[in-house]
Amino acid sequence: xxxxxxxxxxxxxxxxxxxxxxxxxxxxxxxxxxxxxxxxxxxxxxxxxxxxxxxxxxxxxxxxxxxxxxxxxxxxxxxxxxxxxxxxxxxxxxxxxxxxxxxxxxxxxxxxxxxxxxxx
Amino acid sequence: xxxxxxxxxxxxxxxxxxxxxxxxxxxxxxxxxxxxxxxxxxxxxxxxxxxxxxxxxxxxxxxxxxxxxxxxxxxxxxxxxxxxxxxxxxxxxxxxxxxxxxxxxxxx
Numbered sequence: 001x002x003x004x005x006x007x008x009x010x011x012x013x014x015x016x017x018x019x020x021x022x023x024x025x026x027x028x029x030x031x032x033x034x035x036x037x038x039x040x041x042x043x044x045x046x047x048x049x050x051x052x053x054x055x056x057x058x059x060x061x062x063x064x065x066x067x068x069x070x071x072x073x074x075x076x077x078x079x080x081x082x083x084x085x086x087x088x089x090x091x092x093x094x095x096x097x098x099x100x101x102x103x104x105x106x107x108x109x110x111x112x113x114x115x116x117x118x119x120x
Numbered sequence: 121x122x123x124x125x126x127x128x129x130x131x132x133x134x135x136x137x138x139x140x141x142x143x144x145x146x147x148x149x150x151x152x153x154x155x156x157x158x159x160x161x162x163x164x165x166x167x168x169x170x171x172x173x174x175x176x177x178x179x180x181x182x183x184x185x186x187x188x189x190x191x192x193x194x195x196x197x198x199x200x201x202x203x204x205x206x207x208x209x210x211x212x213x214x215x216x217x218x219x220x221x222x223x224x225x226x227x228x
Contacts, residue, residue: 035217037163045155045163045206047217059215062121095162105210105217106153108174110162 002026002109004096009114012086020081022096022111029077033099035107036070036081038092038116048094049081052103064090086118122211124220131226138194140223142207145188150209152190154183157222158203166205167192194225202227 008020022034036048049070050059058070069082079096093115097107125143132138142152152170155163165174167183170190180195194201207220 037217037219044204044222045157045208045219047208047219050217059217061216100168104151104169106165106168106208107155107163108165110164112162 002098004098004109004111006094006096006111006114009094009116011117011119013120014087014118016086018083018086018116020083020094020096020114020116022079022081024077024079024098027098030074031101033103033105034070034072034079035097035099035105036079037095037097037107037110038090039095039113040089040092043092046092050099050105051079053099083116086116088118090116091118092116121214121216122209122218124207124209124218126205126207126220126223128221129224129226131228132197133228134198135196138197138201138225140192140194140205140207140225142190142192142220143188144209144218150211152183152185153208154181154192155206155208156201156203157206163206197225197227199227201225 003025006022033052035050051070067085072079093113095113096111098109154167156166157163166177166181170185171183182193184191204222206222211218
């Protein structure tokens with residue numbers, strides 16, 4: 001069955017960096033686009049970034065553009081999110097999610113999330 | 121940027137029908153997906169492409185689209201349906217995913 005397991009969250013000071021990982025299993029990873037979505041405490045879902053199945057296209061929310069970078073390593077079946085210049089408002093649970101086979105930008109499967117807390 | 125508008129809350133008695141709306145300008149050409157999120161859990165896709173259901177989602181969940189408003193309908197609501205529900209589209213002109221603000225469904 002499809003599984004997505006995030007890791008790399010923690011407490012970090014403002015201005016510092018963090019790298020999140022999402023390891024996939026149960027499907028042909030190289031055939032699917034992958035996404036990151038976050039949820040601040042008590043708030044709604046906010047899309048963060050998307051990478052196409054072939055790595056040729058990446059898209060970002062305006063709130064993170066220029067600070068966050070999505071990447072993937074198909075040999076490790078893992079998608080990453082590099083978070084630079086972190087701000088307190090980046091505090092959230094970060095979920096990775098898998099797209100559908102045709103890249104329709106819908107989130108068919110989700111991981112359980114990893115919490116990032118930005119605080120001094 | 122594109123905005124999807126949902127009511128913050130909807131309340132319904134057990135056994136009744138819950139309807140949750142999702143509005144957006146020129147939304148008609150955008151397919152809408154719906155997610156259910158229970159406290160402390162990751163979201164789950166319950167309806168995609170306006171009205172299709174993933175395998176394993178009960179037939180009580182359905183979706184529709186009319187003009188600038190998409191609707192999630194849950195028939196014969198029970199306590200297990202109490203959750204936050206989010207609509208979502210792909211805003212192709214801006215190459216961005218957009219979520220609605222979410223609707224908290226309370227089963228009375």
